[in-house]
Each structure stands twice: as C-alpha cells, then as structure tokens.
Amino acid sequence: MVELRTLVAMLVVGLVSASAQAEPPQGRQDQLLYRLRQDCGSCHGMTLKGGLGPPLLPAAIAGKDDDALIEVILHGVAGTPMPPWDFEISRDEAAWLVRRLKEGLDES
Amino acid sequence: MRASWIITAALLVLSSPALGCQLGGLRGTGDLGLVVEREAGRVQVIETSGDTSLCTIEGLGDLSHASITYSRDGRYGYVFGRDGGLSKVDLLTGELVKRIVQAGNAIGGAISQDGRLVAVSNYDPGGVRVFDADTLAPVADIPATYGADGARSKVVGLVDAPDQRFVFSLYDAGEIWVADLSDPASPQVRKFREVGDQPYDGLITPDGRYYLAGLFGEDGVALLDLWDLDKGVQRILDGYGHGEEPLPVYKMPHLEGWASAGDVLFLPAVGRHELLVVDRRTWQEVDRIAVHGQPVFAEARPDGRQVWVNFAHPLNDVVQVIDVPSRKIVRTLRPGPAVLHLEFTPRGEQVWLSVRDEDRVEVYDTRTLERVATLPADKPSGIFLAARADRIGL
Numbered sequence: 001m002v003e004l005r006t007l008v009a010m011l012v013v014g015l016v017s018a019s020a021q022a023e024p025p026q027g028r029q030d031q032l033l034y035r036l037r038q039d040c041g042s043c044h045g046m047t048l049k050g051g052l053g054p055p056l057l058p059a060a061i062a063g064k065d066d067d068a069l070i071e072v073i074l075h076g077v078a079g080t081p082m083p084p085w086d087f088e089i090s091r092d093e094a095a096w097l098v099r100r101l102k103e104g105l106d107e108s
Numbered sequence: 109m110r111a112s113w114i115i116t117a118a119l120l121v122l123s124s125p126a127l128g129c130q131l132g133g134l135r136g137t138g139d140l141g142l143v144v145e146r147e148a149g150r151v152q153v154i155e156t157s158g159d160t161s162l163c164t165i166e167g168l169g170d171l172s173h174a175s176i177t178y179s180r181d182g183r184y185g186y187v188f189g190r191d192g193g194l195s196k197v198d199l200l201t202g203e204l205v206k207r208i209v210q211a212g213n214a215i216g217g218a219i220s221q222d223g224r225l226v227a228v229s230n231y232d233p234g235g236v237r238v239f240d241a242d243t244l245a246p247v248a249d250i251p252a253t254y255g256a257d258g259a260r261s262k263v264v265g266l267v268d269a270p271d272q273r274f275v276f277s278l279y280d281a282g283e284i285w286v287a288d289l290s291d292p293a294s295p296q297v298r299k300f301r302e303v304g305d306q307p308y309d310g311l312i313t314p315d316g317r318y319y320l321a322g323l324f325g326e327d328g329v330a331l332l333d334l335w336d337l338d339k340g341v342q343r344i345l346d347g348y349g350h351g352e353e354p355l356p357v358y359k360m361p362h363l364e365g366w367a368s369a370g371d372v373l374f375l376p377a378v379g380r381h382e383l384l385v386v387d388r389r390t391w392q393e394v395d396r397i398a399v400h401g402q403p404v405f406a407e408a409r410p411d412g413r414q415v416w417v418n419f420a421h422p423l424n425d426v427v428q429v430i431d432v433p434s435r436k437i438v439r440t441l442r443p444g445p446a447v448l449h450l451e452f453t454p455r456g457e458q459v460w461l462s463v464r465d466e467d468r469v470e471v472y473d474t475r476t477l478e479r480v481a482t483l484p485a486d487k488p489s490g491i492f493l494a495a496r497a498d499r500i501g502l
Contacts, residue, residue, distance in 0.1 A: 037147075038446070038464065038487070039421050042359050045190050046146060046172030050213055051231060052262065052279070052308070052360065076356060081308070081324055083356030088422065 021099070022092040032093055033105065043081060048105070053082065058104040069101075070094045129153055129163040129202035137182040140199045141451070141493035143462065143469055144187075145486040146171035151187060152485060153199050156453050156460070156493065159471050159481035163202035169193035169209070175216045175490055178497035179241060180223030185492070186241075188217040194228055196244060199494060206244050210237050218268040218501075225289055227266060227274045234260035236276055238289065247292045254281035265310020265321055265363070267501045269334055277307035277321040277330075284310070284321055284332055284341060303330040303341045308378075311363040312501035313388070320344075322363050324378055331391060344391040345375075345384060354379025355402065359420035362405050370432065374415045376403035383417065385435060395435055400426045405449060408432070409474055410456040418447045418461075427461060429477060439477045443470050448488070454495040462488035 024032065037046050043053035054060065061069065073094040076084040085094070140162075142151040150166040168174075170191035177186050184205065187195040192211035197204055213232035219225070225247060227238045238248040252261040261278035269275050272290045277283070284303050288296040305325025312319050312334075321330040327349040331342045361376035372394065373386045383406055385395035401423030408415050415430040424446050429439040445465035452459050458480070461470045464487050471481040496502040 039358065041172050045170070045213070047170050047190075049170075049190070051173060051190060051215070052264075079325070081306075081357060081360060083358055 021095060024093050024096055028093070029096070032089070032097060033100070036097065036101075036105075048101070056101050058102055061101060066095070066098050066102075069098045073097060129200065131162065131200060135200070137199050137494040137497075138454070139494075140182075141460075141491065141495075142176050142185050142187070142197070142199070143460075143483075143485055143488050144171050144174045144176070144490040144492075146174060146489045147487045149189075150486075151176075151185070151197065152483075153202055154460075154469075154483065156458060156471075159458075159483070161483050161485075165197045165202055165204055167204055168195045168197075168207070171489070173215060173489075176492035176496075177217055177219045177226070177502065178492075178494050179219070180497055182494045182497040185494070186217060186219065186226050188214055188228055190214060192228075192230065192232075194226065194239065194244060208239075208244050210239070210246075215262070215264060216266055218266050218274055220268055220274070220289060221270055221272050221500075225292060227268075227289075229263040229266035229276055231262040234262050234278075234280070236263055236266060236274065236287065238274075238292065238295070248289065248295050250285075250287055250295055250297060252278050252281065252285070254278060254283060264308060267310060267312040267319065269312055269319070270316040270500065273334070275310065275312065275319045275332070275334070277303075277310045279306060279308060282307060282325075284319065284330060286319075286332075286334070286337065298337060300332065300341045304328060304343065308360050309363045314368055314500060316500040320363065322361065322375070322378065324357075324360070327378075329375070342391075345386065345393055348377060348384060348393060348396075349380060352380075355381065357402055357420060358422065359402070359404050359424070361403055361420075368408055368412070370412050372432075374406045374408070374430070376406050376417075378402075383415070383430070397430060397435055397437070399437070400428055400440065407450055407452065409452055409459070410454060414438075414474060416450055416452075416459055418450055421446070424448070441472070441477065443472075443479075444468070449490045451491040451493055453493065460491045460493075462491055464488060 044056050045051045048056040074086040076082045139155050139157045149168050150164050152164050153162045169189045172190040174189050185197045192209050192214045195207040211230040214230045217228040226241045235251040252263050261280035263276050264279050266276040274287045284300045286298045304323040307321035308324040310321040319332045328346045329344050331344050375384045383397045387394045401419035403417050406417045417428045427441045428437050431438045444463035448462045448464050450461045459472050469483045469485045473480045
C-alpha cells in the first residue's frame, strides 16, 4: 500500500516536472553548478559578482529575457570574451542555469 | 575516559594547521610560498625544501582570481582578492596581520620598487588605489576615467616598474597609463591612448624596461619602452592570427608569468592553440609552436631551458613542456583535471602545479619531469613563492 502511494507520488511529480520545465538529473545539476562557480567564475567571479565579465547575480539579470540569456550561454557574445558553451551545455541545461541564476544560488 | 578525551583534543590541536606555523625557530622565507585555496578563502604556507605545508591562514574573503605579491624582506604576502580585499599575511607566524576591503571588485596588485607602496587594480570602481605597505593606510587614488562622459574603465595588467612607477592597462578604454609615485601623495600619470582594443593583461620584461599589453579585441600586442616614453606605444605581432576566425577562449591567457628565455619570448596566442615565439630585440615573430589547447600560462624555467604551459577549459588537465633550444614539445603531462597555475622554485629544480578539481598540489622535478610530491589543498588556484619579493614585475 505504502509502495503504491509512493509510486503514484513519483508519477505525479514526474508528470508535473515534464509538463513544466526539464530539470537535469541531480548529478548533472551538481556538475553545472560547479562549472558555473569555478569556470564561468574565472571571468564572472566565483560568487558571480562580476569580474572581466558582468555580474550574474539576480539583481543584475532580473530584467533580462530568459531566451536572450540562454542564447548568450549557448552561443557567446561576438566582440567580447564570452565564448559559446553549446559544446558541453544543452539548451535545456542552459535554461535551467538561467532559472537558477535568477533565483540566486545562495538561497538554495 | 576523561584522559583519553584530553589526549584526543590535544592531538586535534596539534594536527590542526590553522593555529600558527610550526617553524621550529629562526628561519628565512627564501624557500616559503603561499598556495591560494580560493573557495575556502584561505592560503597555505608551504616550503619547497622538504615540500611540506606549514600552516593555513584563513579569513581572506573571496579569493577568485587572487594573486599575491611580497614585501621586500620576503616576510609578508599581500593577497589581492576579487572582493576588493587586500590582506597582509605573515609567512613566519602564519597570521593575518591586517585586512582591508578597498574596492568592490579587484583584480590584482603590485608593490613599489622601494617596497613602501602597494597598488591594487580595481574593476569597480575602475582604477588603481595605492596603500602604505606597512599599515595599509590609503596613500593615493587614481581613477581610470576616460572619454568625454567620464566613464571609468576596468584596470588590468598592473605591474611595478623601476623609478618608483606603476604601469597598467585600461580594458574598456584601450589605454596604458604610467604612474610615477615618487611623490606618493600626488601621482604623476602619463596616459597612452588608443593602444588597441580590449587590453586584457599586461607584463613587464624581467629587466623592467618593456611593458606589453595583450589585446583581446584584435590580433596584436601593445609595446611600451619605459626607457623612452616619448616614443609612444608601438604595435607588435600585428595580425598574428592571419585574419582567421579566433577559437573561443574559455579562460583568458595570463601574461604575468611570461616566458623569457634567452633572446626569445614565448607568448600565449589569444584564440589560437599556439605559442608565439618573439625575438626580443626586433619584436618580430620568429616561430610559433602548436600546443594542446588555448595556453593560459607559459612560464620559463628560471634558466630559460624549458617552457611549461597549461591550458584553458576543457583541455586543462594537461601541461606541456617545451624544450627551448629545439622549440619542440618534449613531454605532455596529465597531472589531473583543472591545472590552474604553475610556479618554479627560484633556481628551477622544481615546478609546483595546482590541480583544482582533485584538491591537490603537485611538485615535479624539472630534470626528470617526474612527480616528486603531492600535497592536499582545497580547490587550489594560484601558487606564489616568496622569492617573487626580489623580482621586478612580480
């Protein structure tokens, strides 16, 4: 009985998240956040407060369009040092990163 | 029961590296150094005679892209943090002597020729601030203002130069400034405009004569002869990419540890998996060496016989060793994922490498090219040995 309830709950959760926005698996989320702090951090700062690149904190990107930010991550910005990351980050993963950045990482 | 608890506590205290350095009496700092543990906001004091860690110094703030310069007696390290923090640490006692937060966002610093002034280059507010090396009290402020509307530029590539000068580049403005601090309270600044698009880092030759700024926005390097400022800035290595589309750069090259070996220099190309070999009398490219990825640091062993190179993400698990006379890669090492920095001991028998993603620092013998020691470190980034105290530009 308990198992059945768990199963139903899992199905519901699965349907809800699939119908909303795709979430990378937990292990991949950890990788992406590590990449964000350690490697994106080499220009944007480990705490994302900015460096040679602009800050990525919620207040700094709140007004920016999600799709535009996803494009920046995937394809970079010509004429600036921002490189394209589509060789190792998918569109769904970039969308997840944008959501996380707008929420703020420290609140998690 | 109680005795065993006390013994355990005592052992914990003894084995804790945070409680001052265990130096064992009088000693010098010539074989000491600092390793940045950037996420933890602390540095380890290490020594290169026995390849051990002596202690850690904590509470240094946000150490992303942190760099360190040394007092002229080699006792104190000045740690420049991304959060604008300027921390003075004592290598002999393992203590944080003083810490100030002097700006919102900083990138590096330098110490003056006479050792009395420490300068910090800031992104926000863009400019250079100068402090008393002893007390860290503010001495001078040089805002990097440019253009008609008084915008402020991020400042990069700050170095010390002979005659009590600091030289730095304005990333947003495309300028190089030379500031004479012989009267510390009123710096005399000479500005060189339109040196090129997006100077991203700068360096000074070990003899203190030439300042070079690498350009991100175009193929070329800006060169300033500090012995003859009236000559102005020259462009060298123009069009080294031959008009080809540059490759994406996942970590900006650093010029500080540039490789000066005999008559030639080895410079990382930007957006190309190559090192440029430049004749330092004519400033012409004489060769280029294809390497594993985008070079980040290209550093010469102090005798100039070898150049060691690390690379940008995602090819940053590799270090290549170049034999200078033949300009051939003689060894491709794989120390581990994310090799961020390398530093030679003063006479070059060892090189220290930080392997960020596996939380360790590796020591290699530069003659056998074999690993001789491994030290644990928490996400290590920069490695800075105290022998830098005696060198122009470091």
